[in-house]
Amino acid sequence: MSSQPGLNKEYRGPAYSTSALASPDDLESGTAPDSIPSKLELDNDDVVAQQSRFRAASTVTMTPELFEKLYLSPKTAVAGDLRQRFANPTPLALAGHILCICPLGCNLIGWKGSGGSGAASTGGYVFVGGLLLFTAGLLEFFLGNTFPFVVFCAFAGFWFSFAATLIPSFNAYGAYAASSESAASGISTQGFEASFGFYLLFWTVFVMILLVCSLRTNFCFFFLFFTLEFCFICLTVGYFRLSEASAVSGSKLVQAGGGFALACGLTGFYIFLSLMLVAVDFPYLLPVGDISHLMVGYQERRQNTN
Numbered sequence: 001m002s003s004q005p006g007l008n009k010e011y012r013g014p015a016y017s018t019s020a021l022a023s024p025d026d027l028e029s030g031t032a033p034d035s036i037p038s039k040l041e042l043d044n045d046d047v048v049a050q051q052s053r054f055r056a057a058s059t060v061t062m063t064p065e066l067f068e069k070l071y072l073s074p075k076t077a078v079a080g081d082l083r084q085r086f087a088n089p090t091p092l093a094l095a096g097h098i099l100c101i102c103p104l105g106c107n108l109i110g111w112k113g114s115g116g117s118g119a120a121s122t123g124g125y126v127f128v129g130g131l132l133l134f135t136a137g138l139l140e141f142f143l144g145n146t147f148p149f150v151v152f153c154a155f156a157g158f159w160f161s162f163a164a165t166l167i168p169s170f171n172a173y174g175a176y177a178a179s180s181e182s183a184a185s186g187i188s189t190q191g192f193e194a195s196f197g198f199y200l201l202f203w204t205v206f207v208m209i210l211l212v213c214s215l216r217t218n219f220c221f222f223f224l225f226f227t228l229e230f231c232f233i234c235l236t237v238g239y240f241r242l243s244e245a246s247a248v249s250g251s252k253l254v255q256a257g258g259g260f261a262l263a264c265g266l267t268g269f270y271i272f273l274s275l276m277l278v279a280v281d282f283p284y285l286l287p288v289g290d291i292s293h294l295m296v297g298y299q300e301r302r303q304n305t306n
Contacts, residue, residue, distance in 0.1 A: 089139035091279065093152040094272040096132025100125055100159055102265035108235075108258025117187070119166045129159030147217075151210060158203065165196070190243045197239035204232040216297065219289030220274075224267045231260035 100121065107118035114120075137152030165172040174183030176192040186192055211225040238253030274286035296304075 086139070086143070088275070088279065089136040089143070090148060091272055091275045093133050093136035093140075093148070094268050094275070096129050096136070096159075097155060098265045098268035098272060100129035101261050101268070105231075105258045105260075105262030105265060108261060109255050110258075117166060122163050122166045125159045125163035125166075130156045130163065132156075133159065147213060154206070190245075193239045194243035197236055197243060200232055200236040200239060204229065204236055207232055215295055216292050219291050220267060220271050221288070222291065224264055224271065227260045227264040227267060231257045231264060233257075234260060 103121050103124070104118040106112075107114045107116070107121070118125075133152045133156035137149050137156060140149040140152060164170045168174065168183060171183070173187040173189075173192050175186065176189040176195075177183050177186030207225060207229045211222070211229050214222045214225045234253045234257035238250045238257060241250035241253060244250075270286065271288060274288050277285050
């Protein structure tokens with residue numbers, strides 16, 4: 001048909017049935033009878049149908065429950081459609097966190113002879129925990145998700161700082177060692193343990209604030225912060241007890257903190273799995289226990305009042 005005149009022009013007449021044939025002159029002039037089909041017209045109809053389906057798919061509105069599950073944050077109105085154009089960075093942040101806190105928890109407990117404050121995983125704290133959380137946090141910033149942006153970037157800073165404490169070149173514990181002893185001895189001095197305890201203390205306060213805010217998300221995310229809060233409480237008190245030469249009670253509290261850290265990491269694994277199942281449209285999904293409806297948001301209450 002490509003050798004016949006007129007077929008290089010797109011036919012824009014009305015829809016036709018396929019019960020008869022038309023001459024090339026009729027197709028070129030656009031005066032084909034109602035019973036005449038045009039191949040170009042049928043192709044054009046197929047393109048229009050595909051475009052309609054694409055527009056419908058790109059304008060799907062997520063329910064608040066699904067949004068909260070995907071982004072671990074209550075749904076808020078933001079300008080633009082970046083959330084529909086780009087991937088969800090939340091699983092990336094969870095991956096960075098759980099792949100660091102689970103090994104650290106095992107090290108703090110002391111399983112299989114492990115210990116040393118998890119120094120063997122220092123590289124992971126930098127390039128997995130810190131880097132992945134920081135990257136995901138920046139992406140959450142551009143998507144307009146304030147709560148996960150703050151959480152991810154803050155804990156990226158925690159993993160970076162924790163790694164720096166364990167890296168000898170930062171001299172974090174070496175500064176407390178006596179001049180006649182090796183730098184490594186400074187990690188068990190009263191000055192270092194008390195100072196590190198204060199650092200953990202204010203992280204405890206910070207996590208408490210996040211715990212309260214997580215009441216607007218889901219039960220799993222709330223439980224993650226709940227276990228993390230008790231992890232910091234145990235570690236804070238444990239390091240203070242160690243600085244007071246109470247080695248037995250201090251070590252037990254540090255081990256308890258490791259247990260809560262491991263529970264936090266396992267909860268994160270569950271949330272990570274639930275998000276990845278949604279990402280691949282798996283036929284069976286895991287519940288995360290939406291609790292955002294238990295507390296009506298401030299803006300929603302104002303709208304209901306007005």
